[in-house]
Amino acid sequence: MPGRDTDVDALRTDRYLDSLLAAADRHANDVPADAAIDEPLRSAAARLRRDLVRVHPSFRFEERLAARLAGEAARTQLAPAAGAEGSIAAIPVTLDHEPDEDEGFRPLLIGGALTSAALSIAGAAYVAWRRARPSRLRAARTTRQRDRERSTAARAR
Amino acid sequence: MARPVFGRASVTHLDRDRGLVEAARRDRQQFDALYRRYLAQVYNFAFYELGDHHAAEDATERTFLAALANLHRFEERARPAEGEGASTFRVWLFRIARNMIANERRDRRNHPAVAIDAASALPAAANVEAGVVASDEAAAAWRAVAKLPADRRRAVVLRFVEEMSTAEIAGILGKSEGAVRVLLHRALKSLGRELGR
Numbered sequence: 001m002p003g004r005d006t007d008v009d010a011l012r013t014d015r016y017l018d019s020l021l022a023a024a025d026r027h028a029n030d031v032p033a034d035a036a037i038d039e040p041l042r043s044a045a046a047r048l049r050r051d052l053v054r055v056h057p058s059f060r061f062e063e064r065l066a067a068r069l070a071g072e073a074a075r076t077q078l079a080p081a082a083g084a085e086g087s088i089a090a091i092p093v094t095l096d097h098e099p100d101e102d103e104g105f106r107p108l109l110i111g112g113a114l115t116s117a118a119l120s121i122a123g124a125a126y127v128a129w130r131r132a133r134p135s136r137l138r139a140a141r142t143t144r145q146r147d148r149e150r151s152t153a154a155r156a157r
Numbered sequence: 158m159a160r161p162v163f164g165r166a167s168v169t170h171l172d173r174d175r176g177l178v179e180a181a182r183r184d185r186q187q188f189d190a191l192y193r194r195y196l197a198q199v200y201n202f203a204f205y206e207l208g209d210h211h212a213a214e215d216a217t218e219r220t221f222l223a224a225l226a227n228l229h230r231f232e233e234r235a236r237p238a239e240g241e242g243a244s245t246f247r248v249w250l251f252r253i254a255r256n257m258i259a260n261e262r263r264d265r266r267n268h269p270a271v272a273i274d275a276a277s278a279l280p281a282a283a284n285v286e287a288g289v290v291a292s293d294e295a296a297a298a299w300r301a302v303a304k305l306p307a308d309r310r311r312a313v314v315l316r317f318v319e320e321m322s323t324a325e326i327a328g329i330l331g332k333s334e335g336a337v338r339v340l341l342h343r344a345l346k347s348l349g350r351e352l353g354r
Binding site for chain 1: 192225302323
């Protein structure tokens with residue numbers, strides 16, 4: 001564990017570095033002096049400030065990674081959006097078998113469910129209407145009559 | 158006596174990246190602005206830690222992909238001690254980078270065949286990437302830094318190359334500010350001895 005002297009020296013060094021780096025930001029030629037700091041330490045700090053240069057990645061790498069990040073961003077944003085146009089509703093369903101604990105209700109996208117239900121009702125209504133209404137064509141009436149006779153005979157057997 | 162509440166409302170100044178982070182959370186395509194702001198810094202850190210251009214690119218790529226994927230987990234925790242211009246997003250991003258770089262270094266230890274001489278890589282790559290003329294003195298300085306223990310080396314790179322505050326470095330390394338000051342002080346003392354020979 002660092003002692004008190006080390007803490008004080010470390011704080012002094014930190015302040016010296018603050019002024020050294022601030023001088024570099026100002027492009028100042030004068031290096032701050034602090035007699036309380038060892039000469040080798042000051043010299044090492046000045047040397048690191050001068051020699052640890054910044055390097056920049058290549059433009060090619062920068063643009064390739066930018067494109068990859070944009071692709072990832074689009075992919076993760078599209079995933080939730082695929083089902084986001086409808087709302088979730090609980091539609092009760094009649095089951096022939098004993099339902100599991102969490103099987104009584106099946107969530108569906110309400111837009112799709114309504115469309116499906118509307119088509120089913122329209123289809124059932126059309127079939128009922130056609131059955132109740134005798135066709136004006138003789139051939140059709142004959143065909144239906146034969147169908148009815150055949151199903152009555154099958155039930156009797 | 159009521160205890161003070163330290164929540165989001167008590168943050169006394171804003172993270173300078175708050176606007177960009179919120180925009181990126183609303184629309185992930187906006188992450189590009191954060192990427193452009195910090196690409197060079199993350200790359201520099203990786204390059205000085207790994208001493209190899211390709212390894213630095215790999216670590217940088219993994220860092221930004223992880224940051225994008227985990228942006229929803231980022232929490233702004235700016236403290237007054239971190240100063241007006243502090244960015245907790247930068248600290249968070251560099252913590253990811255530190256982990257990625259540590260993994261890369263571990264892989265290299267496990268596969269020594271791909272290890273390279275970090276000390277000689279810096280001046281060569283700097284010539285290519287930034288047009289900086291490498292000198293023997295610069296190479297010697299880098300070699301001396303590369304020989305430091307890991308925490309001291311990281312602290313030196315973050316302080317001198319990235320010009321981060323002690324508070325930010327403490328956040329990245331997971332240490333107290335006092336511990337970081339001592340790390341830097343000791344690193345400079347040993348570098349002074351090494352470079353003064």
